[in-house]
Amino acid sequence: MTVQTVALLAVGTYLLRWCGPLVHGRVDLSPRFQTVLSASATALLCAMAAVSALTTGHGFAGWARPLGVLAGVVLALRGVSFLVVVVVAATITALLRLAGVS
Amino acid sequence: MRSLCRTLDRSLLRDIAAVALAMGIVGASFGALAVTAGEPLWVPVAMSLAVFAGGAQFATFDIAVGGGGTAAAVAAGLVLNARLLAYGLTVADVLDVRWPARLLGSHVLTDQSVAFARAERDPRRRRAAYLACGVLLFATWNAGTLVGALVGRTVGDARALGLDAAEPMVLLALVLPALRQRGVRRAASAGTAVALATVPFLPAGLPVLLALSGPLLLAREGAAVEDATEEGATDEGAANEGPADKGVADGTAEGAGVGREEGRA
Incomplete structure (x- = not known):
């Protein structure tokens, strides 16, 4: 750099x-x-949003991140506050990775 | 700043603060990533201060550190940031202020500040939302980057914490209300599909720009009728309060204009 x-x-x-x-x-x-x-x-x-949720480099990002984001979207559509939505998306992504889902 | 707070209501300020906080976390992951890759502290800090565009910072950094060379790295970042040009046109009325303010205000043009500005119809609230989001985001993004760079090696993997989900989540949450309008939704879905389909074989940044094909194709469908009403450039005086501003306020911002009102109703 x-x-x-x-x-x-x-x-x-x-x-x-x-x-x-x-x-x-x-x-x-x-x-x-x-x-x-x-x-x-x-x-x-x-x-x-879609590209950063679903891809890394030129390929699929793996399931953890899109599933985390999807959970966040469901909450956002129900009017849950921004911060909760973001924290939930990150937490679910992290938990999925902990469980072995990439 | 105080008058900003008076113009904006509390729930909007809370939303802006939440987005700023979330982007601070993304900024921290950028700082951590940079020093973990072996770069000195000033690199992520200077990038966040002077570039202040998350996607481009990550993209340029990846290419430069991966040995792609200055030209390729800068080109990728600039292609990714080319969308800021379109954003600048949509919120130009917000930045119709005196020159020093305009020069500084332009720097905080981001996905997020534009989305908040577009959600407001009243010109004063548009400007207040834009500036509040822009300034707060600048503060948290840079603070986050610095903290991330300082403690980067001890925090460990940002991916393990799921922090890479924060940026797409923020963008999606911001754009959802605008998608209530059917025409806009069709344009955005078509464009997004094109972007995703081209990710495997196009350089970083270009797929996102190709999303413009969605709105452009739909615009052609309805073009013939409206061509008659199109006007050329007018002189400066007339343009200030001209139909351009009204077009945004009445026609487009309404649907794109988010369901902050709708949500409450």
């Missing part, structure tokens, strides 16, 4: 963050574009 790697990633990431606010007020985005953009943000969040 080099200083360049950290610096390049930091600068690039900041520029990506900055583009939206920079463009705002200069370019008028059509309502349809706004709708698509909003759905895109949701789709990206979903994909990010």
